[in-house]
Amino acid sequence: MTITLYDFELSGNCYKLRLLMSILKLRYNIVPVDFYPDRQHKADWFLRLNPFGQLPVLKDDDLILSDSGAILAYLAKKYDESGQWFPNDPAVTAEVLRWHAVADDITSTASAARLALGFFYDFDIEKAQKGAHRIFRLMDEHLWFGEREGRDWLCSPDHPTTADIACFPYVMLSEEGGISRQDYPALRRWTDRVRRIPGFMVMSGIFPAGRAAEES
Amino acid sequence: MTLSLSDPTWYPIASSDDLPFRHVYQGQLLGRELAVWRADDGNVNVWENRCLHRGVRLSIGINEGGELKCQYHGWRYANRSAGCTYIPAHPADAPARRIQNRTYPVREAYGLIWSAANDEQAFRPFAGAEGHDWFALRPMPVNAAPEDVLAALAGLAPDDQPADLLPGLAVRFGGTWYFVQPVDAGRAVIRGLLREQPADAVATLRHYNETLSKLRDRLERAAARKPAPEPLQPTFEKLSADLATMPDIAIPRGNTITVVVRRKWTSADGVIGFELAARNGHLPTFQPGAHIDLHLPNGMTRQYSITNGPGELMSYIIGVKQESASKGGSKVLVETVREGDLLSISEPRNNFPLRRDAVRTVLIAGGIGITPLLSMARFLDKSALPYELHYFTRAGEQVAFRGDLEALHGKVILHTGLPRAEIGTTIASALGQWSMAQHVYVCGPGPMLETVRDTATAQGWPEESIHFEYFRNDKVIDNSSAFDVELARSAMTLHVPSGKTIMEVMRDAGLTVPSSCEQGACGTCLTTVIEGEVDHQDVYLNRSEKASNTCMMTCVSRAKSARLVLDI
Missing domain, CATH: 2.102.10.10 (Rieske [2Fe-2S] iron-sulphur domain)
Known part of the structure; x- marks a missing residue:
């Protein structure tokens, strides 16, 4: 098997795949795609890989896949022998997919604000920021009650799933879009937990958390 | 509102x-x-x-x-x-x-x-x-x-x-x-x-x-x-200029702190532990390797290393060797100071700083020399940085702070009762060959310091990777020069003849000069130099501090110029 990731270093959606592949200890090649400023994701050669003109794209031997959430599910189902990252249980699968959809909403709000502020995209910044705050509020409430009910992650299993990977990057990068997480303490604590998953890796703007070792 | x-x-x-x-x-x-x-x-x-x-x-x-x-x-x-x-x-x-x-x-x-x-x-x-x-x-x-x-x-x-x-x-x-x-x-x-x-x-x-x-x-x-209210505009205090730059050397300000002896106990055969607590609030920040001056009831001052880990500021814990009563300092502490007594200490000073960027840190302690190294091990431990602590004692009963050592997560190796010859080979294998970003810290009796320094040098360890703290100055002091000292604040000019130290001359003139070791090792008499060229003979200041010609130890160092102006 040869996995190739068509990647932009500063993309949170590409980072989702780097993160899961790091956790699953998968080896892969990277083809850098200059999303900014060169807009190579709209170049002919790239559109032949993904007509939607979006990063990331992943090639596994001859199979070409796009959409970060779909690729997360593919990698987990194919390469995660533990079966924990994308569980087979129908109810849990539905839960995971529900949060994959939230992850897309986070992309269209928090990530859009970041693109507007950092990459000069012509988006409605205020609308994007408000949208992100609305989602973060719901996530904070969900995670706060989770802590009371013994649930550390977005979905009900007692371990993280691709839902956590999918939602994590643009939550962590929200301040680059002018979206503070000060009002979301449970969301902030969840980002600590994600950053303590064995095999976690960083990207520009996403820092490591302290260890939670020697708890006594 | x-x-x-x-x-x-x-x-x-x-x-x-x-x-x-x-x-x-x-x-x-x-x-x-x-x-x-x-x-x-x-x-x-x-x-x-x-x-x-x-x-x-x-x-x-x-x-x-x-x-x-x-x-x-x-x-x-x-x-x-x-x-x-x-x-x-x-x-x-x-x-x-x-x-x-x-x-x-x-x-x-x-x-x-x-x-x-x-x-x-x-x-x-x-x-x-x-x-x-x-x-x-x-x-x-x-x-x-x-x-x-x-x-x-x-x-x-x-x-x-x-x-x-x-x-x-x-x-x-x-x-x-x-x-x-x-x-x-x-x-x-x-x-x-x-x-x-x-x-x-x-x-x-x-x-x-x-x-x-x-x-x-x-x-x-x-x-x-409604129109959004104007956010509050807190002002952030600017840093002072002396904070914004690294000082060449920290001049002790002579402030003392009163502490209570909260606990005094026998930590090991020949080692008495003292817990010195703040009377209210917490004690000042210290760094691993730091020591305090303890002002004893009989007027003497002695240095003791702080054994604490990071952020432990409610009390300092020190270890005192029972029989090292050469000048009566430890003896007073061990024999007359009781729990509940008040003592005066200096703010912590650090002549033995710990680098936290090493890929390998070797800590070598002999006897009571464990005290600063215990603190270092605790700091490295909390940050999950790798270290090896070798602790040499003559007998198992002499292992001080045993419980604290057992609580560490790193590699702690006790070497008890080794014959002299074996100590050398043990140190040699503990050190190994040097490679980039390895550092060794040693504290113990003079011969052990020498063994570690010589062995490390022979095994390729460069000078800047070998760290130790002098408690004694073994150099031969040349006190043959004669010169004048002008004491700027006291408005006095004194002549220092050959055979006498600046400190002795100042004391003869009625000045109170703090001191401790009086051999250029402890740093207590550190003084700011305003003018003149210093003839440094101490082991306290490092090479660059000596070269700066801005401070000196008045107990052993002298003048190369005919006149020195001191901030006293």
Whole structure:
């Protein structure tokens, strides 16, 4: 098997795949795609890989896949022998997919604000920021009650799933879009937990958390 | 009502549950952002949310248990004092003691963390606080003016049970207390407390959460129709120029601190432990390897290394060797000082700083020399940095601080009762061949220091990778010169003849000069030089400090020029 990731270093959606592949200890090649400023994701050669003109794209031997959430599910189902990252249980699968959809909403709000502020995209910044705050509020409430009910992650299993990977990057990068997480303490604590998953890796703007070792 | 930046009222700023193990919470009170973190000893720190170095938020930093590490350039600050304990860009230096972040008063009570913009008011429990098992609700941030939030909360009270408005933006009705945290002019957090634990905690939390969410939505719709209030504009104090640059050397300021002997115990055969506690609050920041001067009842001053780990500032623990009574110092301490006695100590000084950028750190202790190395091991331990601690004693009963050593997670190797010849080979294999970024720290008797230095050098360890602290100056002092000293502050000029030290001449003239070892090893008599060329003969100052010609030890060093001007 040869996995190739068509990647932009500063993309949170590409980072989702780097993160899961790091956790699953998968080896892969990277083809850098200059999303900014060169807009190579709209170049002919790239559109032949993904007509939607979006990063990331992943090639596994001859199979070409796009959409970060779909690729997360593919990698987990194919390469995660533990079966924990994308569980087979129908109810849990539905839960995971529900949060994959939230992850897309986070992309269209928090990530859009970041693109507007950092990459000069012509988006409605205020609308994007408000949208992100609305989602973060719901996530904070969900995670706060989770802590009371013994649930550390977005979905009900007692371990993280691709839902956590999918939602994590643009939550962590929200301040680059002018979206503070000060009002979301449970969301902030969840980002600590994600950053303590064995095999976690960083990207520009996403820092490591302290260890939670020697708890006594 | 308008909010004031200087409002001294205590407000809740977080729930106790918001501060789990090794987390850094981001808060705000009256326009000032806060980094809030609980150390492993349970203490809660409320600090200004910016690193003194480049202003980056400390709330994205790393809680290392006893220190908070800034994410940007790795400056570390100590639990309780917020004093800087390490600067990675100056790995071989101890940061100046006065580098200290802004802290705010803090109290943890009734399931909440309380703080205030200044310490003008002592913390007082709210009326009716005592005697109940308080239950904290889910905090509810609201984008509305705090006074509007308070009014709306009062409106939640049923008609037959009107709300009591309490001091400090609080309201009560029935068994429910609501506190409004004034985050900023247009932002607040509702922090509710129930007077007793409910039967079904989660159902109760969900019920109140729903009520408060609706209240929040209503308040935010109303706030959106009004012009947004101007946010508070806190001013950030600028750093002084001497803080913004690394000092060449820290001149001791001669301040002493009174401590209580809280505990005195036999730590091992021949080693007495002393716990020296602050009388109120905490003791000053120290770095691993630091020592204090202990002013003894008989007028003598002796140096003892601090054995504590990071952020342990409520007391310093030192170890005193029982029979080292050569000049009567330790003898007085061991024989006459009792628990409950008051002693005077200096602020901590560090001539033995620990680098935290090594790929391998070897700590070698002989006998009582364990004390600074125990502190170093504890710091490395908390940061999960690798180290090997070799501790040589003549017999197993002489192993001091055994329980503390057993609590370490790193490699601790006890070498007891080795014959002299074997000590050398053991040190040689403990050191191994040097490679990049390896450092060795040694503290112990003179011959052991020499063995480690010689062996390390023979095995390729460069001078700057071998760290030790002199407790004795073995150089032959050349006291043949004769010169004049002008004491700038005392308006006196004295002649120093050959055969006499500057210190002796000053004392003959009636001046009080602090000293301890009087052989150029301890640093007690460090003096600022204003003019003249110094003939350094001490082992306390390093090469660059000597070359700076700005300070000297008056107990052994002399003048190359005919005249010296000292800041005395």
